[in-house]
Amino acid sequence: MPKILIADALSPAALAIFRERGIEADVRTGLAKDELLKTVGDYDGIAVRSATKITADIIKAAKKLKVVGRAGIGVDNIDVSAATAAGVIVMNTPQGNSITTAEHAIALMMALARELPAANASTHAGKWEKNRFVGSELYGKTLGLIGAGNIGSIVADRARGLKMRVIAYDPYLSPQRALELGIEKVELSELLPRADFVSLHTPLTAETGNIISAEAIAQMKNGARLINCARGGLVDENALKAALDSGHLAGAALDVFAEEPAKTHFLFGHEKVIATPHLGASTLEAQENVAIQIAEQISDYLLTGAIVNALNMPSIGAEEAQRVRPWIALAEKLGLFVGQLTETSFASVELLYEGSAAELNTRALTQASLAGLLKPMLSDVNMVNAPLIAKERGVQLSETRRNRQGIYEGHIKITATLQDGSTRRAAGTVFSDGRPRLIQARDINLDAEFAPHMLYVINEDKPGFIGQLGTILGNAKVNIASFALGRSTPGADAIALVQIDDPVPDGVLAAIANLPLVRQAKALAF
Numbered sequence: 001m002p003k004i005l006i007a008d009a010l011s012p013a014a015l016a017i018f019r020e021r022g023i024e025a026d027v028r029t030g031l032a033k034d035e036l037l038k039t040v041g042d043y044d045g046i047a048v049r050s051a052t053k054i055t056a057d058i059i060k061a062a063k064k065l066k067v068v069g070r071a072g073i074g075v076d077n078i079d080v081s082a083a084t085a086a087g088v089i090v091m092n093t094p095q096g097n098s099i100t101t102a103e104h105a106i107a108l109m110m111a112l113a114r115e116l117p118a119a120n121a122s123t124h125a126g127k128w129e130k131n132r133f134v135g136s137e138l139y140g141k142t143l144g145l146i147g148a149g150n151i152g153s154i155v156a157d158r159a160r161g162l163k164m165r166v167i168a169y170d171p172y173l174s175p176q177r178a179l180e181l182g183i184e185k186v187e188l189s190e191l192l193p194r195a196d197f198v199s200l201h202t203p204l205t206a207e208t209g210n211i212i213s214a215e216a217i218a219q220m221k222n223g224a225r226l227i228n229c230a231r232g233g234l235v236d237e238n239a240l241k242a243a244l245d246s247g248h249l250a251g252a253a254l255d256v257f258a259e260e261p262a263k264t265h266f267l268f269g270h271e272k273v274i275a276t277p278h279l280g281a282s283t284l285e286a287q288e289n290v291a292i293q294i295a296e297q298i299s300d301y302l303l304t305g306a307i308v309n310a311l312n313m314p315s316i317g318a319e320e321a322q323r324v325r326p327w328i329a330l331a332e333k334l335g336l337f338v339g340q341l342t343e344t345s346f347a348s349v350e351l352l353y354e355g356s357a358a359e360l361n362t363r364a365l366t367q368a369s370l371a372g373l374l375k376p377m378l379s380d381v382n383m384v385n386a387p388l389i390a391k392e393r394g395v396q397l398s399e400t401r402r403n404r405q406g407i408y409e410g411h412i413k414i415t416a417t418l419q420d421g422s423t424r425r426a427a428g429t430v431f432s433d434g435r436p437r438l439i440q441a442r443d444i445n446l447d448a449e450f451a452p453h454m455l456y457v458i459n460e461d462k463p464g465f466i467g468q469l470g471t472i473l474g475n476a477k478v479n480i481a482s483f484a485l486g487r488s489t490p491g492a493d494a495i496a497l498v499q500i501d502d503p504v505p506d507g508v509l510a511a512i513a514n515l516p517l518v519r520q521a522k523a524l525a526f
Helices: 012-020 033-042 056-061 080-085 098-114 116-124 150-161 175-181 188-194 214-219 237-246 284-304 318-340 362-374 386-392 465-475 506-513
Strands: 003-006 024-027 045-048 067-070 089-091 142-146 165-169 197-200 224-228 249-254 273-275 346-355 396-402 410-418 423-430 436-441 444-449 453-460 480-487 493-500 518-525
Touching: 003 012, 003 033, 012 024, 012 284, 033 056, 045 284, 056 080, 067 284, 080 089, 080 386, 089 284, 098 116, 098 150, 098 197, 098 224, 098 249, 098 273, 098 284, 142 150, 142 188, 150 165, 150 175, 165 175, 165 188, 188 214, 214 237, 237 249, 318 362, 318 410, 318 423, 318 436, 318 518, 346 362, 362 386, 362 396, 362 410, 436 493, 444 493, 453 465, 453 506, 465 480, 465 493, 465 506, 506 518
Parallel strands: 003 024, 003 045, 045 067, 067 089, 142 165, 142 197, 197 224, 224 249, 249 273, 346 396
Antiparallel strands: 346 410, 410 423, 423 436, 436 444, 444 480, 453 493, 453 518, 480 493
């Protein structure tokens, strides 16, 4: 039974889902790092929000860990690179709190425009400063969005309902999508001087860090206002303070800060700043949604292999997982077959997907092939970290898809080129019984099932070989379960792929390799 650690406060609905699905779950929130290091090795999965930091050393200590689930969007508290290298899937819930965060951005924009927090404090203090708080209408104003993804697009929709003009800077926003949203796509250099309000809705990356820099602020319209409900680190906070102090900007509303929790900050108490403690996702509905979603995603992955909203693996839906699972097994076994026949490093790997195989999630199949290919040399490799390991070793990767051309409804072919220029090839398919089959090796056709213990022999196609091989195995009391043969042309090279009940003893393998007609003999394990 899989075991899950719920390390941050989640809705009780998450715990209920895990238990309903037959998964053991422990709720242990607020663990200090040393406590987490001691206990994390017991778990197959961890569910967090933003409080618990899943660092590289935590991942290293979690020997059984398969998945980390973040109930929310940002994964700043998870070392995704370390997780990927360790073969651990990282999931989040990007849609679970989109509406809540977007509404918070709109609320802050309204509060900023009408100076509501200051007016509220003044009135509670017994003052009646009606003439002091003269705000600004949103009607007819221009809202500039930096980022128009899930949350940004909802903000755009709400702002258009307020009769605002909406412009957006987002390199990934297509012209068609901008048209559907009713917004104008612009470059950042055009957005900044045009916008009356600038709202940030982009993840924190190397490219977006301090996207609102001193230089960017200088380009903003005099009297503009800034809203950040996205990530701390997008705004140069020192430059922002200088712009507020000088009067260049009329105000800023910040829900996130470069360092959190921000219990002290030089912007706190500033009369032009509205600050909230990272409340973007803090509604009852959002808390419930993200907890339910992450519990379902983690459960589906551990129980069925379905992958949803993963940052380091292609998504595979529950229904698709049933269909693609035997093909993933085939892809991994083909890679393992080629990898076990190779004793030097790879220069490149080419995957061909034909027919029905080309209609599947080929990215997942490619990652499975790479995992199998690298496993004989690197035992800790899996589908998650295989692409990273291959890239680190300079292996060039290519995929080709094409319509059915041969006798099989669909098949996969792997061609691995070694550093010396030689190649290793294998092809396979999945029959109607769902069992993977090897249909080609070294461009020689055959039909063989994969088995835990196999013997692979390349020999010269001449009479007497099969009898000699059978005699050696019989004398060693190695039982043959099946025997697959293939050859290129009569008298040329032939392949024997023998399924046996037990591993081949080294002495027996050496005796087979020394037979006069044998070019190569290799013991394989699947």
